[in-house]
Amino acid sequence: MKGMLLVALGRDADNAIYPIAWAVVQVENTNNWLWFVKKIKDDLGLLNGEGFIMVSDRQKGLIKAVQTELPEIEHRMCVRHIYTNLMGKHGKKGTDLKLHVWNLAWSYNEPQYYENLDRIFNYDSQLHEDVLKTNPKSWYRAFFKLGNYCEDVENNSTESWNNTILKARDKPYVPMLEMIARQSMVRIAKRSVITLDHRSLCTPYVIEYLEEELEKASACVVHRSTNNTFDARIGGCSYRVNLETRSCTCRRWDITGIPCEHAYGVILSKKLEVQDYVCHWFRTAMWRRTYSEGIIPLRGARFWPVGEEPRVHQAPEPPQPGRKKGEKDGKRGNNSKKRKKGINESPTKKKPKMLKRIMHCSQCGVANHNSRFHKKAQQAPQRDSSQVESSQAQE
Known part of the structure; x- marks a missing residue:
C-alpha cells in the first residue's frame, strides 16, 4: 500500500x-x-x-x-521552486541567474525591488518577462503584509x-x-x-541577528527630529526611523519585527536596550509558551479503543503515470525513500566503472599470457600443427 x-x-x-x-x-x-x-x-x-x-x-x-x-x-x-523553473528555461549552473532571482525576493522595499528588477532586465529581457508572470506579490518581501513579522520566502x-x-x-x-x-x-x-x-529577554536567534547588525549600526549617523522620529544615515542614504511606531523606511523592521541596522543605530545613540524594541513573537516568554505543552505519549495498540465499525481494508491503488520513484527494472532501489532531486540540483555522484586489465607477455608481447607461461604458449600451436601433419600422412 x-x-x-x-x-x-x-x-x-x-x-x-x-x-x-x-x-x-x-x-x-x-x-x-x-x-x-x-x-x-x-x-x-x-x-x-x-x-x-x-x-x-x-x-x-x-x-x-x-x-x-x-x-x-x-x-x-x-522562491526555490520558482527559481528551479526559471533555471530550466533560461540558464545553466554557474550563471548569475540565481543571484538575481534571490536578490529580487529579498527586496524589503519597492525602490530596492525595482532596482533588482532592472538588473534582471539588463541581464536577460526574456527572463524579466517570465519573472513578472509569476505573480510577484506572492514571493517578494516588498509586497508582504505588515504585522505578521515573518520574512520567509521559501x-x-x-x-x-x-x-x-x-x-x-x-x-x-x-x-x-x-x-x-x-x-x-x-x-x-x-x-x-x-x-x-x-x-x-529575547531568543538566541534574535541575539545572533542583532550581533550581525552591530557593526553597521555603530557606523550610523543619527539626527533627531520631532515626534520621536530620527534621520539615520548609512552609506550615503538617509532613512526615517520612528521608535514609537517601530518602523523604518527600509521596511526591514516592519516585516521582521527585529530592529534593522538603521533603527539599531538610533537605539544606540539614545543608549537604550535594543531587545526592548523586538517584537513579542521573538521574546523568550513566547518561546517558553510554545513548548509548555507537547505531544501526549501514545499507548500501544492493545490499549486502543475498539468500535463497531468494520475493519479497514486496503484501498485500490490509484493510477500514477510514469515510472515509480526509486524503481529500476522492476526492483526497488536503496534510495527509494529519499526525496527526488530537482532538475537543477546536484546529482548523485556515480562510481566510475572499472576497466578489465589485459595481460601481455613481457617477452613476445602477445596478450592473454605472461613470461611464466611463455614457452607453453609457444609449444601449444607447434603441437597442434604436428598432429595435423601426422594425421594427413596417415590418410
Missing part, C-alpha cells in the same frame, strides 16, 4: 521548525489537500486565515484548497523535516506514524528544557 505524506510545519520564536500536523493520503490531489487544510483550520481555529501566513510550492491542489478554506490567508510561493523547512523522518518512512503506515509522533514528542521536550534554561 502506497501513499503521500502531507505535513504542516511552523516556526517558533527561535526561528526553528515546529511540527504541527501530518497525515497520509492515497494521492496528492485537490480533494485530499482540501481535507487536510480543513482539519488544520478547525483544530487551530484559523477562521478565514486572516493574520496567518502559508509558504508552499505551486502545487495546484494545495492552492485551490487554501483559496477555498482560507481565503484571507497570506499564501506565499516558495519552505526549505519541509525538506529538512523530510530528512529527519527517513527511517520512519521505511516502515508500514501505523509504525511510521507512531515513529514520527515519537520523534516530534522528543523534539518538543528537548526544546522545552532549552527554553527554561535561557535567561535573555
Whole structure:
C-alpha cells in the first residue's frame, strides 16, 4: 500500500521548525489537500486565515484548497521552486541567474525591488518577462503584509523535516506514524528544557541577528527630529526611523519585527536596550509558551479503543503515470525513500566503472599470457600443427 505524506510545519520564536500536523493520503490531489487544510483550520481555529501566513510550492491542489478554506490567508510561493523553473528555461549552473532571482525576493522595499528588477532586465529581457508572470506579490518581501513579522520566502523547512523522518518512512503506515509522533514528542521536550534554561529577554536567534547588525549600526549617523522620529544615515542614504511606531523606511523592521541596522543605530545613540524594541513573537516568554505543552505519549495498540465499525481494508491503488520513484527494472532501489532531486540540483555522484586489465607477455608481447607461461604458449600451436601433419600422412 502506497501513499503521500502531507505535513504542516511552523516556526517558533527561535526561528526553528515546529511540527504541527501530518497525515497520509492515497494521492496528492485537490480533494485530499482540501481535507487536510480543513482539519488544520478547525483544530487551530484559523477562521478565514486572516493574520496567518502559508509558504508552499505551486502545487495546484494545495492552492485551490487554501483559496477555498482560507481565503484571507497570506499564501506565499516558495522562491526555490520558482527559481528551479526559471533555471530550466533560461540558464545553466554557474550563471548569475540565481543571484538575481534571490536578490529580487529579498527586496524589503519597492525602490530596492525595482532596482533588482532592472538588473534582471539588463541581464536577460526574456527572463524579466517570465519573472513578472509569476505573480510577484506572492514571493517578494516588498509586497508582504505588515504585522505578521515573518520574512520567509521559501519552505526549505519541509525538506529538512523530510530528512529527519527517513527511517520512519521505511516502515508500514501505523509504525511510521507512531515513529514520527515519537520523534516530534522528543523534539518538543528537548526544546522545552532549552527554553527554561535561557535567561535573555529575547531568543538566541534574535541575539545572533542583532550581533550581525552591530557593526553597521555603530557606523550610523543619527539626527533627531520631532515626534520621536530620527534621520539615520548609512552609506550615503538617509532613512526615517520612528521608535514609537517601530518602523523604518527600509521596511526591514516592519516585516521582521527585529530592529534593522538603521533603527539599531538610533537605539544606540539614545543608549537604550535594543531587545526592548523586538517584537513579542521573538521574546523568550513566547518561546517558553510554545513548548509548555507537547505531544501526549501514545499507548500501544492493545490499549486502543475498539468500535463497531468494520475493519479497514486496503484501498485500490490509484493510477500514477510514469515510472515509480526509486524503481529500476522492476526492483526497488536503496534510495527509494529519499526525496527526488530537482532538475537543477546536484546529482548523485556515480562510481566510475572499472576497466578489465589485459595481460601481455613481457617477452613476445602477445596478450592473454605472461613470461611464466611463455614457452607453453609457444609449444601449444607447434603441437597442434604436428598432429595435423601426422594425421594427413596417415590418410
